[in-house]
Amino acid sequence: MIDMKTEKRLEKLLDITGESICLNCLGRKFSDIIPGPGNRKRAETLIKTFKLKKSSNKCKICKGILEDLEKTADYVEEKIKKLNLEFSTLLVGSRLPEELLSTDENINNHLNIEVESIKKEINRELGKILKERFNCKVDFKNPDIIVKVDFRTLEPQVWVQINPLFIEGRYKKLIRGIPQTKWPCRKCKGQGCPRCNFTGKMYPTSVEELVAEPVLKATQGSGSKFHGAGREDIDVRMLGKGRPFVLEIKEPKKRKINLKEIADEINKFAKGKIEVLNLKFSTRNRKVEIKTSSPYKIYRAKVKLKDEIEPSALEKLKSLNLIKQRTPKRVSHRRADKIRKRKVIDIKWNIIDSKTLELILKTEGGLYIKELISGDDGRTKPSISEILNTPAECIELDVLEVG
Ligand SMILES: [Zn+2]
Ligand SMILES: [Zn+2]
Known part of the structure; x- marks a missing residue:
């Protein structure tokens, strides 16, 4: 596996970078021909085989970002601790300086190779560190939070996007006169006026509010959205086994809530107006399914x-x-x-x-x-x-x- 092709590529790469290249960037440029696992392992193989000296200069390709990821992880940790977040899955996204991206790409073009992009490596490696620190998993499809790091400034800037929490179940509406969702006052559009007795609402409560309030309190979310499988009129009761719904909680800080306790609390709080059953954690896909379903x-x-x-x-x-x-x-x-x-x-x-x-x-x-x-x-x-x-x-x- 270490052949003339490898040696030629290495020679050119060291020439372009003036031998200022970190282990990650070195290994990455051989990810198609040298087995890992990981780019640092690939670099070690090259160093051993060709008896290279490890460079102590700042890497010409990543500008030291890959060597400094532990420090970047400190910033992320600080941010997450300040937000006091509960999560079990995350995903990392990053913004890199244009110049850095084009340098990396130009080298690939020059060497005529197709290898992993620098962005992918940074996201993955930072993800690995955070996974260890927070004892969580990396999830590409439905992460609880997305950690966004902007490397375009001198010190990396960190944002945390908190993804919604979805809870599904069924509701019964035991009395007439309650709308399914919160209905803003027609006159003041929610501002509060004499007509709505300064509540901003057409009706004092709704199924949505009765269900969402206890959940919002428990999750410390910033807001909620109620998605029903259709809806009944205000003067219509919903009996039997109830109507399916998905409750979406925006920016929840807590996710490990006890749904059995929450259901009891909702039913107590809603005192014979409504009742929820079969609460369970759900997904965005289920929300779409339930919203667009048209059952008999x-x-x-x-x-x-x-x-x-x-x-x-x-x-x-x-x-x-x-x-x-x-x-x-x-x-x-x-x-x-x-x-x-x-x-x-x-x-x-x-x-x-x-x-x-x-x-x-x-x-x-x-x-x-x-x-x-x-x-x-x-x-x-x-x-x-x-x-x-x-x-x-x-x-x-x-x-x-x-x-
Ligand atoms: Zn580098
Ligand atoms: Zn009003």
Whole structure:
């Protein structure tokens, strides 16, 4: 493996750098032909084979950055300790002076070689040191924190990006009158005004706030976002096994929280308004999955009819199948105007009195139930009102199951 090619390359490299080259940079330029592990090991092999003297000058390629990484790690450690962070995975990213990058690349071009870039080596080597110091792992896909080091200044500048924490579970909404997410006051847009009693909100609380507050306290996060698998209206309860959601906590300082205890605390704090179940740690990917999922739903709807109805006429409800639904009037100010096609999968009914029905409906996700009942002035076709040939109104609605 040590051949003429190696010797030629070494000669040229020592010539270009005036023999001022550190072990990492020396080894790196042979990473394609000399076995490691690691560039320092490669350099040692070269030094032994060719009886070289180790250079004590500052490296011409990395300007000493690679030799000083322990010191850089001290800066990082100081920063992390100041933030009092809890994490188990990290990733290192760095910014290097343009000049340094081009020197490294020019040498590769000159030697006509393709070897690891200096940036990759710095990130990896600093990652190794930090991994040891913090007893954590390097994670390229979903790190808890990203340590960013800018080497373009005299002393390296360190930033720590704290990635969000994701927690998933299901929620039940036991009473009517609570929105799923925090709803800023329409008049003051959250500033606080007489209309909202200076709360900045349309409603005193929301599922989001009731779930997020205890979690924010425990994680010391800077904010939160609530992602539900769809949502029910404010006046609709969410019963059964609840609706899936993912809670995103921004910049959490603590991650090792006890979810069982948190769930108990949320349920105590929300005193019969809402309840959470099956809390577990989750990922960004699950957030996307849950947000875009459109599972089937089972509803219980109480329906008021304008005219009395013969029980036998209700058999016609069984014909409900494919529904063409134009965006309802009541949401048209915030939803695109289009026609959706959704199916009613199953329908059962109980007669409460000659003008009141209780319906149990199983439908595809995304069907507006109140409009399925009323017909929304012909925007939803067919509708229960149309089929029964009398105006019909949904006066109470519960979600019993989200598939
Ligand atoms: Zn170097
Ligand atoms: Zn207001």
